[in-house]
Amino acid sequence: MAQAQQSSQFLLRRLHTLAGVVPVGLFLLEHLFTNAMATAPNGAVQFNRAVDVIQHIPLLHFVEFFFIFLPLIYHGVYGLYVAFTSGYNAGQYSWTRNILFMLQRITGIITFVFIIFHLWTTRFSGKAPTFQMVHELVSNPAYFWFMIIGVVAATFHFANGLWSFCIHWGITVGARAQRVTAAVTMVIFVVLAAVGVDAIVAFTHSA
Amino acid sequence: MTATAVETKRKTVHLIIERQDNPDSKPYTQEFVVPYVPGMNVIACLMEIQRNPVDKDGKPVAPVTWEMNCLEEICGACMMVINGKPRQACTSLVDQLEQPIRLKPARTFPVVRDLVVDRSRMFDALKKIKAWIPIDGTYDLGPGPRMPEKDRQWAYELSRCFTCGACLEACPNVNERTSFIGPFAISQARLFNEHPTGQMHREERLEALMGEGGIHECGNAQNCVEVCPKGIPLTTSIAAMNRQVTWHAIGAWLKK
Numbered sequence: 125m126a127q128a129q130q131s132s133q134f135l136l137r138r139l140h141t142l143a144g145v146v147p148v149g150l151f152l153l154e155h156l157f158t159n160a161m162a163t164a165p166n167g168a169v170q171f172n173r174a175v176d177v178i179q180h181i182p183l184l185h186f187v188e189f190f191f192i193f194l195p196l197i198y199h200g201v202y203g204l205y206v207a208f209t210s211g212y213n214a215g216q217y218s219w220t221r222n223i224l225f226m227l228q229r230i231t232g233i234i235t236f237v238f239i240i241f242h243l244w245t246t247r248f249s250g251k252a253p254t255f256q257m258v259h260e261l262v263s264n265p266a267y268f269w270f271m272i273i274g275v276v277a278a279t280f281h282f283a284n285g286l287w288s289f290c291i292h293w294g295i296t297v298g299a300r301a302q303r304v305t306a307a308v309t310m311v312i313f314v315v316l317a318a319v320g321v322d323a324i325v326a327f328t329h330s331a
Numbered sequence: 332m333t334a335t336a337v338e339t340k341r342k343t344v345h346l347i348i349e350r351q352d353n354p355d356s357k358p359y360t361q362e363f364v365v366p367y368v369p370g371m372n373v374i375a376c377l378m379e380i381q382r383n384p385v386d387k388d389g390k391p392v393a394p395v396t397w398e399m400n401c402l403e404e405i406c407g408a409c410m411m412v413i414n415g416k417p418r419q420a421c422t423s424l425v426d427q428l429e430q431p432i433r434l435k436p437a438r439t440f441p442v443v444r445d446l447v448v449d450r451s452r453m454f455d456a457l458k459k460i461k462a463w464i465p466i467d468g469t470y471d472l473g474p475g476p477r478m479p480e481k482d483r484q485w486a487y488e489l490s491r492c493f494t495c496g497a498c499l500e501a502c503p504n505v506n507e508r509t510s511f512i513g514p515f516a517i518s519q520a521r522l523f524n525e526h527p528t529g530q531m532h533r534e535e536r537l538e539a540l541m542g543e544g545g546i547h548e549c550g551n552a553q554n555c556v557e558v559c560p561k562g563i564p565l566t567t568s569i570a571a572m573n574r575q576v577t578w579h580a581i582g583a584w585l586k587k
């Protein structure tokens with residue numbers, strides 16, 4: 125019994141890292157891509173059209189629940205547990221990796237809070253998901269900055285999480301492979317954060 | 332003559348030591364000043380305090396206790412936190428340390444007294460992952476298979492671990508909230524899984540790594556590889572074992 129419980133710990137951890145990349149990470153990419161439509165010259169039209177395409181995915185609620193909400197809730201809640209059981213000693217050992225280890229957990233918690241608020245004000249607000257709705261939200265400076273922090277935290281958490289994922293699954297083994305992936309994932313972070321911030325700024329311009 | 336004039340006349344070493352009288356008592360700090368000897372290490376300072384147990388102000392105190400054996404970074408016994416980093420006292424040269432030198436016990440482990448800690452949990456971890464090669468039989472089993480030279484070379488690096496505990500002390504995930512067995516044990520599982528005879532018990536080690544406090548507790552902070560006095564590639568070992576357990580887990584599941 126104890127043995128079974130313990131190897132389920134292993135399984136739960138592995139599912140946690142997996143869920144963070146597939147499907148949650150993939151959804152993040154899709155979401156950033158859709159938002160980026162708003163940066164086009166006729167951003168409002170483009171964005172509304174992209175949203176419309178998504179709205180017509182067959183079995184949308186089913187897909188949304190099983191491929192987004194469920195894995196997201198699992199990754200988030202189990203992640204809080206991981207963040208709580210971790211120790212933090214970057215003050216005593218200020219090596220880059222240890223600082224990133226701490227940031228991974230801090231950005232995870234920020235992203236968790238951010239997503240709840242973000243969903244509450246958009247998906248579950250009862251309003252139609254249009255450019256105009258987002259525009260009204262980000263016109264509030266506090267909300268705008270909250271979005272910026274959330275997007276930067278989420279993209280960092282995703283990019284740095286990819287680095288960790290590659291080790292957890294035994295993909296990058298050697299020190300060199302891990303160094304290269306670290307550099308690549310930081311580039312991914314900068315690019316994704318820029319795309320996300322750019323879109324938020326685009327939403328501040330009225331249609 | 333003023334005190335500072337005396338000090339400049341004779342070179343000294345200033346130490347601040349965190350002490351504790353028994354496992355349950357409260358820690359306290361004491362300061363010591365010992366005469367400097369060229370080339371001396373931290374152990375030499377502690378020996379001097381033992382020879383003449385007086386604190387900085389000349390007040391007699393109980394001598395400081397610590398552990399040591401080999402004095403050449405081979406046994407691992409003298410690991411303690413020196414100026415904020417876990418390391419071996421015997422290879423910590425006073426000339427290379429910033430003064431005052433701060434010594435603390437490695438509190439990841441239960442403190443027995445002063446700088447002496449109880450590292451039993453490390454030996455329990457080694458038992459758990461079966462860090463040995465069973466060769467006993469009721470008859471002569473004969474010589475085992477040979478190990479390829481190219482593997483022997485890196486495996487030798489792993490075999491240099493002396494269970495000092497520095498990697499556990501520095502690891503943020505070895506704490507009261509987890510039962511993580513520690514980086515060294517994962518590396519040892521890799522060592523014995525690589526050995527041609529040790530390989531016969533490969534699955535048992537992998538199962539142990541997937542069990543309580545196993546490899547999944549690692550969060551890749553990678554402090555271990557920074558502090559290991561033997562320069563063991565712990566993070567490579569962890570990733571290599573992650574690969575082994577991943578394949579083992581998928582394979583075991585498909586076989587069921």
Ligand code: SF4
Pocket residue numbers: 407491492493494495496497498499514515518558559560561562563565
């Ligand atoms: S792996 Fe290195 S730091 Fe850890 S116990 Fe072995 S020798 Fe010490």
Ligand code: FES
Pocket residue numbers: 398399400401402403404405406407408409410419420421422
């Ligand atoms: S006394 Fe053996 S390692 Fe220091």
